[in-house]
Amino acid sequence: MGYTITEKILLDHTQVKNIKPGDIIQVDVDFIMTNDISGPVSVKQFEKMGAKKVFDIERMAIILDHFTPNKDLSAAEACKTMRNFAEKYGIKNFYDAGSGIEHVIMHEKGYVKPGDLIIGGDSHTVTYGGLGAFSTGVGSTDLAGVMALGKIWLKVPSQLRFVYKGKIPEWVGGKDLIIYTIGQIGTDGARYKTMEFSGEVIKGLEIEDRLTMCNMAIEAGAKNGIIEPDDKTECYMREEIGITEYRVYKSDDDARYEATFEFDVSNLEPQVAVPFSPGNAKGVSEVTGIPIDQVVIGSCTNGRLKDLREAAKILKNNKVHPKVRAIIFPGSKKIYKQALKEGLIDIFINSGAMIAIPGCGVCFGGHMGVLAEGERAVSTTNRNFVGRMGHKSSEVFLSNPAVAAASAIKGVIAHPEEVV
Amino acid sequence: MIIQGRVFKFGDDLDTDAILPGQYLSISNPEELAKHCMEGYQQDFPQKIKQGDIFVGGSNFGCGSSREHAPIAIKAAGVSCVIAKSFARIFYRNGINIGLPLFECAEAYEGIDEGDTVQIDTNNGLIKNLTKATQFQAMPLPDFIKDIIMSGGLVEYVKNKLKNSRRISL
Numbered sequence: 001m002g003y004t005i006t007e008k009i010l011l012d013h014t015q016v017k018n019i020k021p022g023d024i025i026q027v028d029v030d031f032i033m034t035n036d037i038s039g040p041v042s043v044k045q046f047e048k049m050g051a052k053k054v055f056d057i058e059r060m061a062i063i064l065d066h067f068t069p070n071k072d073l074s075a076a077e078a079c080k081t082m083r084n085f086a087e088k089y090g091i092k093n094f095y096d097a098g099s100g101i102e103h104v105i106m107h108e109k110g111y112v113k114p115g116d117l118i119i120g121g122d123s124h125t126v127t128y129g130g131l132g133a134f135s136t137g138v139g140s141t142d143l144a145g146v147m148a149l150g151k152i153w154l155k156v157p158s159q160l161r162f163v164y165k166g167k168i169p170e171w172v173g174g175k176d177l178i179i180y181t182i183g184q185i186g187t188d189g190a191r192y193k194t195m196e197f198s199g200e201v202i203k204g205l206e207i208e209d210r211l212t213m214c215n216m217a218i219e220a221g222a223k224n225g226i227i228e229p230d231d232k233t234e235c236y237m238r239e240e241i242g243i244t245e246y247r248v249y250k251s252d253d254d255a256r257y258e259a260t261f262e263f264d265v266s267n268l269e270p271q272v273a274v275p276f277s278p279g280n281a282k283g284v285s286e287v288t289g290i291p292i293d294q295v296v297i298g299s300c301t302n303g304r305l306k307d308l309r310e311a312a313k314i315l316k317n318n319k320v321h322p323k324v325r326a327i328i329f330p331g332s333k334k335i336y337k338q339a340l341k342e343g344l345i346d347i348f349i350n351s352g353a354m355i356a357i358p359g360c361g362v363c364f365g366g367h368m369g370v371l372a373e374g375e376r377a378v379s380t381t382n383r384n385f386v387g388r389m390g391h392k393s394s395e396v397f398l399s400n401p402a403v404a405a406a407s408a409i410k411g412v413i414a415h416p417e418e419v420v
Numbered sequence: 421m422i423i424q425g426r427v428f429k430f431g432d433d434l435d436t437d438a439i440l441p442g443q444y445l446s447i448s449n450p451e452e453l454a455k456h457c458m459e460g461y462q463q464d465f466p467q468k469i470k471q472g473d474i475f476v477g478g479s480n481f482g483c484g485s486s487r488e489h490a491p492i493a494i495k496a497a498g499v500s501c502v503i504a505k506s507f508a509r510i511f512y513r514n515g516i517n518i519g520l521p522l523f524e525c526a527e528a529y530e531g532i533d534e535g536d537t538v539q540i541d542t543n544n545g546l547i548k549n550l551t552k553a554t555q556f557q558a559m560p561l562p563d564f565i566k567d568i569i570m571s572g573g574l575v576e577y578v579k580n581k582l583k584n585s586r587r588i589s590l
């Protein structure tokens with residue numbers, strides 16, 4: 001009997017010789033990450049545990065991205081706690097305000113390798129499955145335990161396989177595939193399970209799109225999302241990150257899946273998840289014309305260079321609608337610099353959009369772009385829950401970067417074809 | 421460890437708001453939380469719980485928010501163990517991490533009624549319904565999970581581990 005890629009990674013990080021879904025195993029962790037939200041509580045628990053050192057200072061990153069630059073006094077205190085911790089325990093992989101979003105920095109800096117097992121103090125840690133790693137988010141106390149021991153207990157998730165077939169249409173990308181998928185299976189459709197994305201369409205996706213898909217696996221309740229590494233992954237690791245040593249795992253042909261879903265995406269149009277659930281998937285044509293007040297392009301879902309290029313393609317020689325505030329936040333400093341070099345930032349500013357500091361801020365209604373009562377936004381982020389971006393009557397429509405950019409120009413939800 | 425107690429039985433999808441209503445989330449003292457255990461399910465429930473009682477729930481026990489307060493309230497109220505058809509993921513993690521023994525066993529759910537006296541051997545997962553003279557086998561917990569529960573939770577477990585490893589290295 002065979003194993004899936006997820007099961008193989010887990011097996012290679014534990015002492016037991018066989019596993020099956022539902023088993024509880026203790027695993028060795030390759031890398032851990034925390035931020036300015038869950039971090040301070042982990043630090044408190046870590047000290048309560050009487051720990052004197054982090055299990056391996058090379059294998060931990062602290063990234064201050066949620067309320068940075070310090071939004072208010074309590075954010076300032078939280079960041080200070082983390083700064084002090086990093087200094088006291090010698091955590092060199094420390095990224096202060098303005099460096100970028102944790103789930104972008106993590107792979108950009110080479111902390112994520114295919115085959116690795118990564119635990120983070122944030123639910124979107126699932127993102128790294130896009131590179132063929134097992135990664136998942138945990139709470140603060142759990143993370144404190146890993147900080148001290150380098151180990152964590154996990155329940156082996158049952159395995160779901162998603163196979164995408166057909167020819168992916170123009171303007172459709174990873175974001176649309178994942179919104180469509182969540183629409184099909186519901187926001188608890190993969191609860192506690194693995195979402196393994198495969199098929200010819202996935203093989204054709206760029207790494208950015210793969211990260212986007214795995215990023216939103218949590219929106220279907222998944223424990224992890226994962227895509228088998230292939231030539232594209234190897235090329236990305238070698239050319240972009242400069243790492244060639246890692247283990248590549250692939251699912252066996254006779255691996256056991258609890259269920260397999262097959263989707264032919266040849267006729268899929270860009271997807272929009274309407275309030276108040278990422279599972280409320282609609283084709284963009286069903287919602288075009290709805291007036292909007294704000295457009296947000298960025299986040300750990302769609303804040304990478306490819307996303308910004310897509311948005312720039314639409315915004316070039318166009319103007320943001322006078323009634324719309326368009327906020328673009330690059331996922332990291334590196335992406336910001338590259339976007340400058342390529343002239344994308346010029347395009348954005350000339351169009352009337354504004355550029356925010358790389359970080360989370362607006363994505364979760366933290367700061368910089370909070371919505372007022374009854375306001376509506378189109379956003380490339382991952383959640384559109386009640387009050388996610390501000391007032392509880394405000395609404396967020398989730399889309400890909402091209403739809404968001406087109407909507408910014410039109411002042412209403414729009415298909416990219418309407419503006420190019 | 422052998423646990424024995426009287427059973428309270430609940431249905432499917434018992435959520436964390438039933439276990440501990442949101443209004444008490446600012447409380448962190450376990451004894452205080454215990455006074456409100458299951459208040460969202462039944463207002464006077466906290467007074468009914470006796471030391472050693474056992475909760476038996478249906479599927480998805482503890483669904484809802486990620487509040488660690490919920491299993492803490494159950495444990496501090498004196499409940500010695502929760503058996504359910506299945507647990508919500510975060511409740512399960514939180515429960516184990518605060519040292520509350522949890523067992524998944526669908527057959528036990530069917531074969532146990534409210535008020536029955538039940539005995540559980542936490543070592544091998546054997547569940548005996550003493551009232552009905554029947555028994556059920558839950559999946560045994562791996563050793564490190566037993567250790568966490570015996571230590572009283574993850575914080576204490578890590579503390580013990582670190583102490584022992586330091587002793588060894590000396």
Ligand code: SF4
Pocket residue numbers: 066101102103122124299300301359360361363364381382
């Ligand atoms: S960008 Fe949004 S979803 Fe991603 S880590 Fe930041 S707040 Fe969370």
